[in-house]
Amino acid sequence: MKIMSNEMLVAAYRDAKSKGQDADWIRMLQSEVQKRGLNLPKG
Structure with missing residues (x-):
């Protein structure tokens, strides 16, 4: 998902x-963020 x-x-x-x-959507987005090595906002 590199769109x-x-x-x-x-x-x-x-x-x-x-x-x-x-x-499920939140989990998918979170896994993609982690794959790209990005920092998620806290909260």
Whole structure:
């Protein structure tokens, strides 16, 4: 899933987490963030 830029990926993760969206979607985004070696926002 290299469609999103790193910034877009982290923003999508943060948005999904804050809105309490589907847990599978959040897990998928989180695993992609970790694969790319990015830091997730705390919270």
